[in-house]
Amino acid sequence: MSRGHAALIERLARVVGSSHCLSSPAELFAYECDALTLDAVRPVAVVLPEDAEQVSRLVGVCGELGHPFVPRGAGTGLSGGAHPVEGAVVIGCSRMRRILEVDAENRLAVVQPGVVNADLSAAVAHLGLCYAPDPSSQQACTIGGNIAENSGGPHTLKYGTTTNHVLGLELVLPDGERVRLGSKSGFAAGYDLVGAVVGSEGTLGIVTEATVRLVPLPEGVETLLAVFPDLQSACRLVGRVIGAGMIPASLEIIDQRTIAAVEASAYAAGLPLDAGAVLLIELDGAACGLADQVASIREFAASEGVRELRVARDEDERALFWRARKGSFGAMGRLAPDIYVHDAVVPRSKLPDVLERICQIADRYQLQLSNVFHAGDGNLHPIISFDRRSDEELGRVVAAGREILELCVAAGGVLTGEHGVGVEKRDYMGLIFSAADLAAMTHLRDAFNPTGICNPGKLLPVTRSCVESGSKARARVSPG
Amino acid sequence: MTDRLSSSVRDVLRQELAGTLRGHEPPLEVAGSRLDLTIAPDSGAELATTLAVLTRESVPVLVRGGGNRLALGNPCRGAQVLLCCRGLVGVDELDAADGVMHAAAGTPLGELSRQARHAGWELPLDPPGENATLGGALATAIGGPRRLGFGPTRDCVLGLEVVLASGERTRCGGRVVKNVTGYDLAKLYVGSLGTLGVIEAAWLRLHPAPRLRLVRVAQFDAAERAFTLALEAARRPSASAVAVVSAGLAERAPELRELHCRPGSWMLVCEFAGDAAVCGADRDWLARAGGAQEAREESVTALRELQTDAAPGGLRARLHALPSSLEAIARHLRAAGAELLVYPIPGVVYASFAPREPAGRDHRAAWFDAALAALEEAKRFAAAEFVLEELPDSRRAECDVFGAAGGSLGLMRALKRRFDPQGLLNPGRFVGGV
Numbered sequence: 007m008s009r010g011h012a013a014l015i016e017r018l019a020r021v022v023g024s025s026h027c028l029s030s031p032a033e034l035f036a037y038e039c040d041a042l043t044l045d046a047v048r049p050v051a052v053v054l055p056e057d058a059e060q061v062s063r064l065v066g067v068c069g070e071l072g073h074p075f076v077p078r079g080a081g082t083g084l085s086g087g088a089h090p091v092e093g094a095v096v097i098g099c100s101r102m103r104r105i106l107e108v109d110a111e112n113r114l115a116v117v118q119p120g121v122v123n124a125d126l127s128a129a130v131a132h133l134g135l136c137y138a139p140d141p142s143s144q145q146a147c148t149i150g151g152n153i154a155e156n157s158g159g160p161h162t163l164k165y166g167t168t169t170n171h172v173l174g175l176e177l178v179l180p181d182g183e184r185v186r187l188g189s190k191s192g193f194a195a196g197y198d199l200v201g202a203v204v205g206s207e208g209t210l211g212i213v214t215e216a217t218v219r220l221v222p223l224p225e226g227v228e229t230l231l232a233v234f235p236d237l238q239s240a241c242r243l244v245g246r247v248i249g250a251g252m253i254p255a256s257l258e259i260i261d262q263r264t265i266a267a268v269e270a271s272a273y274a275a276g277l278p279l280d281a282g283a284v285l286l287i288e289l290d291g292a293a294c295g296l297a298d299q300v301a302s303i304r305e306f307a308a309s310e311g312v313r314e315l316r317v318a319r320d321e322d323e324r325a326l327f328w329r330a331r332k333g334s335f336g337a338m339g340r341l342a343p344d345i346y347v348h349d350a351v352v353p354r355s356k357l358p359d360v361l362e363r364i365c366q367i368a369d370r371y372q373l374q375l376s377n378v379f380h381a382g383d384g385n386l387h388p389i390i391s392f393d394r395r396s397d398e399e400l401g402r403v404v405a406a407g408r409e410i411l412e413l414c415v416a417a418g419g420v421l422t423g424e425h426g427v428g429v430e431k432r433d434y435m436g437l438i439f440s441a442a443d444l445a446a447m448t449h450l451r452d453a454f455n456p457t458g459i460c461n462p463g464k465l466l467p468v469t470r471s472c473v474e475s476g477s478k479a480r481a482r483v484s485p486g
Numbered sequence: 487m488t489d490r491l492s493s494s495v496r497d498v499l500r501q502e503l504a505g506t507l508r509g510h511e512p513p514l515e516v517a518g519s520r521l522d523l524t525i526a527p528d529s530g531a532e533l534a535t536t537l538a539v540l541t542r543e544s545v546p547v548l549v550r551g552g553g554n555r556l557a558l559g560n561p562c563r564g565a566q567v568l569l570c571c572r573g574l575v576g577v578d579e580l581d582a583a584d585g586v587m588h589a590a591a592g593t594p595l596g597e598l599s600r601q602a603r604h605a606g607w608e609l610p611l612d613p614p615g616e617n618a619t620l621g622g623a624l625a626t627a628i629g630g631p632r633r634l635g636f637g638p639t640r641d642c643v644l645g646l647e648v649v650l651a652s653g654e655r656t657r658c659g660g661r662v663v664k665n666v667t668g669y670d671l672a673k674l675y676v677g678s679l680g681t682l683g684v685i686e687a688a689w690l691r692l693h694p695a696p697r698l699r700l701v702r703v704a705q706f707d708a709a710e711r712a713f714t715l716a717l718e719a720a721r722r723p724s725a726s727a728v729a730v731v732s733a734g735l736a737e738r739a740p741e742l743r744e745l746h747c748r749p750g751s752w753m754l755v756c757e758f759a760g761d762a763a764v765c766g767a768d769r770d771w772l773a774r775a776g777g778a779q780e781a782r783e784e785s786v787t788a789l790r791e792l793q794t795d796a797a798p799g800g801l802r803a804r805l806h807a808l809p810s811s812l813e814a815i816a817r818h819l820r821a822a823g824a825e826l827l828v829y830p831i832p833g834v835v836y837a838s839f840a841p842r843e844p845a846g847r848d849h850r851a852a853w854f855d856a857a858l859a860a861l862e863e864a865k866r867f868a869a870a871e872f873v874l875e876e877l878p879d880s881r882r883a884e885c886d887v888f889g890a891a892g893g894s895l896g897l898m899r900a901l902k903r904r905f906d907p908q909g910l911l912n913p914g915r916f917v918g919g920v
C-alpha cells in the first residue's frame with residue numbers, strides 16, 4: 007500500500023470506524039466487480055457508512071484527496087455500474103438498511119438505500135401493501151441499487167419500473183452537500199430532479215434516503231401457462247392480449263431450450279419438453295374483473311394454436327409456474343461454464359421477427375442461444391451459453407452480441423431495458439445517440455458531478471472516439 | 487422595461503430565418519415581455535435554425551405552444567421574440583399494435599386524442615385549455631381530472647426530440663415502453679416550462695381505450711364525509727377521475743350547476759372506467775356508501791376548466807399535499823374564503839380567491855395578503871407546497887410564484903447554465919429566476 011493510500015484509509019476510517027473501512031486484499035476481493043465479472047478492478051478501500059452524515063464526510067475526504075468514489079448496493083448489477091476504477095473508494099450502503107417510516111394511510115415508506123428490495127415488501131405485507139418493483143434479484147438487491155438502475159421486474163408491464171415509485175430522495179452530491187429532492191407528495195417546484203436521478207447509475211451522487219410509493223396487494227390473481235408449438239405463436243398471443251386493451255401484471259415467455267434446461271434442474275415445473283415456447287400470463291386486480299379476461303385469453307390462445315392452457319388452481323400451482331420462470335437464468339447457468347445475458351428492448355409487435363433473426367445470428371456464430379423474456383414490454387434477454395476459457399469462443403460471443411444489439415436498434419429498439427449501460431454498453435451508446443444527444447446527457451451529469459469524481463467511466467462513452475469504435479471483449483458468468 | 491430588438495438584428499433575422507416571421511409595432515405584450523417579432527417555424531429543421539440564429543445574436547425568446555398557460559410561471563424577463571411552435575404539426579406514426587404514437591409538438595391535443603381513439607387507444611393527457619398543444623402540455627406537465635387514471639404527464643412520454651438553445655437537435659428515450667439507455671432526460675424536459683430546450687416532437691405511450699365510463703356525483707354538507715369517501719373512491723380499482731368541488735365553484739360550470747349543488751356543500755364527482763364488471767362493482771359500492779346520482783361525462787371534463795377558473799383580478803393557487811391532509815387544508819382555505827377543487831389522488835388542491843375590495847394606490851389589497859397568509863399557513867401545518875397560478879399583475883413582479891425552491895436551487899441553476907448558457911429560453915419564468 008502506498009503512503010498516499012495509507013493516509014486516505016486513515017481519514018476514511020476516522021469517519022466510519024476501522025471495522026467498517028476495508029483495505030486488505032482479501033476483504034477487497036468481493037468488491038472488485040458486480041455480477042458482470044470481467045474487467046474487475048481492485049478498489050483502494052471499501053467503506054460502509056451508517057448514515058448520510060458519514061456518507062457526506064466520506065465523499066468530502068475523497069474529494070479532498072482526489073480519489074474517485076463508487077456507490078454500491080448489493081453488487082447484483084449486470085452492467086458493471088458498481089465496478090471500481092483505479093484508485094477508487096467504494097462506498098457501500100449495506101449498513102444503511104433501516105426502514106425509517108411506513109405511512110399506510112398515504113401509502114408510502116421512507117427507507118435507507120441499503121434496504122433489500124424484498125425486505126420492504128415483507129415489512130408492509132401485514133398492511134396489505136407492497137413495494138411494486140420486483141427484480142428477479144429482489145432477495146439480494148437494494149433499493150439504492152434499484153433507484154440507480156431504474157430496475158424493473160416481471161410485474162413492470164402493469165406497475166411500471168422504479169421511477170414510477172420514487173417520490174423523494176436525499177442525495178449526497180459529489181462535493182459532499184446533502185440535498186432533498188422531491189417530497190412525500192411527489193411534488194417539488196422546479197425541474198424533476200428525482201426523475202433525473204432515478205436511472206442515473208450512481209453517477210450523480212449517493213442516494214442516502216428514499217421516499218417510495220407502496221401499492222395495495224391485489225384482491226385477485228390469476229396465473230395462466232399457455233403451451234405453444236413455437237415461439238412465434240406465443241408472441242402473437244402477447245400482441246392479441248395487449249391489442250385487446252388488457253394490461254396483465256406479467257407476460258413472460260420461456261423458449262424451448264430454456265424449458266429443457268429448467269426441466270433438467272431443481273426448478274422443474276412439469277413443462278412439456280417438446281413445446282416450442284410457454285407464455286406465463288398473470289392477471290391481477292379486482293376479483294370480479296378477472297374471469298372475463300381469462301375467458302378472452304382462452305379464446306385468443308385457441309385461435310393462435312395453443313396446445314394447452316393451464317390456469318393455476320391455487321397458490322402452490324402459481325408458485326410452480328413462477329419457479330420455472332424465475333429459475334431459468336439459474337438453470338441455464340448449469341448447462342455451460344458461462345452465460346451472457348443480454349438485455350435489449352424492441353417494439354412488442356416486432357418480437358416474432360426479431361427473435362427469429364436473433365436465432366439466425368446465433369446459428370451463424372455457432373453459439374447456443376436461448377430466450378426468456380418480458381414479452382409484454384418487448385424486453386428481450388437472449389442468453390448465450392459459452393466457455394470463456396476459449397478466446398475464440400469469447401470473440402464469437404461478443405461479435406454476436408453486438409449484432410443482436412444492432413438488430414434490436416434497427417427494429418426501433420434500444421440497448422437496455424433494465425440492466426443499465428454501466429461499463430458494459432457505454433461504448434455502444436453511439437449506436438442510438440448522436441454526439442449532440444450524448445452532449446446533452448453530459449450537461450446533466452456535469453451539473454451534478456462537475457469534477458467527475460462520482461462513479462467515473464459509467465453510462466457515457468469514455469471518450470468521443472469510443473462512440474464510434476465499439477466495445478472490447480467482455481463477458482459475464484452466470485448471474486443466477 | 488426591456489431593450490428593443492435592434493434594427494440590425496431584426497434585419498439579420500429577416501434574412502436568415504425561413505419560417506414565417508412577423509413584426510409587431512407596437513410590441514406585443516405577453517407574459518411580462520414586450521415582443522418585437524413572432525417567429526413560427528414549421529419544421530424541426532427550421533426550429534433548429536431559428537434557435538441557432540437567435541443564440542448567435544443573443545436574442546431572448548418566449549416559447550409558446552397553444553398559448554393557454556402563458557400566465558403560468560413568473561414573468562418572462564426581457565424576451566424580444568415570440569417563438570410560436572404551432573406550425574410543428576402532425577402525427578407521423580401511430581402504431582396501433584403497440585399503442586405508441588409519434589407527434590410533433592405543435593399538434594393540438596384534441597387532434598391527438600381523435601387519432602388515438604380512432605385506432606382503439608386513448609391519449610392519457612387531459613390538461614385544461616381548449617387548444618392546448620402537445621408541447622405546451624409536456625412543458626407545463628399539469629394534469630387534469632383524469633390524471634388519477636392516466637398517471638402524471640411524464641409517464642406517457644417515451645422519448646423526446648428537443649432542440650437546445652444552441653440550435654442542436656437532440657433525442658432522448660425512444661419508442662419502446664421500457665428503456666434505461668442513458669440518462670432519462672425526458673424527465674427533466676417535461677415540466678421545465680421551456681427553459682432547457684424546445685420540444686420538437688415526442689413518442690407517447692397510449693392507454694387502452696376504456697370499454698365503459700360511468701360518472702356519478704354525490705353531495706355532502708360535511709367536509710369530513712366528502713373527503714373520506716373521495717379518497718376511498720379514488721382507490722377503487724376502476725376509478726379514473728375523482729374530485730371534490732366546493733358548491734360555489736361547482737356553480738360556475740354549467741354541467742355541474744344543473745345537478746343543483748346546495749350552497750355550502752361539497753360535491754363529489756367520480757368516474758369509473760374500464761372493464762364493465764369492475765366499473766359496475768365500484769358504482770354499486772359508491773351507491774351504498776354515498777347514495778350518488780348519475781351524471782354525464784361532461785361533468786368530468788368540466789372539472790378541467792374549473793382548474794383554471796379565476797375571478798378577474800383574483801388569486802388562484804395549486805397546492806400539493808398528502809391525501810391525509812386534504813380535508814384539513816380544504817376546511818382551512820374554505821374558511822379563508824377560497825372556492826376549491828380537490829383531487830384526493832395525487833393530492834392536489836386548486837384554491838381560488840376572488841378579489842374582495844379594490845387595491846389601493848399602492849396596489850395593496852388586504853384580501854390578497856390574507857389569502858396568501860392562508861396559503862402559507864396550509865403550507866406550514868400540512869407540509870403542503872403551492873404554486874400561484876393566477877394573481878393580479880401588480881403582484882407578479884414581487885413574488886416567485888413557485889415559492890422557495892429550497893436546497894435544490896443550486897442544481898437547477900447549474901442545469902440551466904449548461905443547457906442554455908446565455909439564459910435565452912423563457913428567461914426568468916421558472917423557479918428562482920431560472
Ligand SMILES: Cc1cc2nc3c(=O)[nH]c(=O)nc-3n(C[C@H](O)[C@H](O)[C@H](O)COP(=O)(O)OP(=O)(O)OC[C@H]3O[C@@H](n4cnc5c(N)ncnc54)[C@H](O)[C@@H]3O)c2cc1C
Pocket residue numbers: 040041076077078079080081082083084086087088099119140141142143146147148149150151152153154155156157158159160207208209211212213214335424425461485486
Ligand atoms: C440473478 C439476477 C437477476 C436480476 N434480475 C433483474 C430484474 O429482473 N430486473 C432488473 O431490473 N434487474 C435485474 N438484475 C440486475 C440487478 O439486480 C439490479 O440492477 C439491481 O437494481 C442492482 O441492485 P444492487 O443493490 O445490487 O446494486 P449494485 O449492483 O451494487 O449497484 C448498481 C448501481 O447502483 C449504484 N448504486 C448503488 N447504491 C447506490 C446509492 N445508494 N446511491 C447511488 N447509486 C447507488 C451503483 O453505483 C451501481 O451503478 C438481476 C441481477 C441478477 C444477478
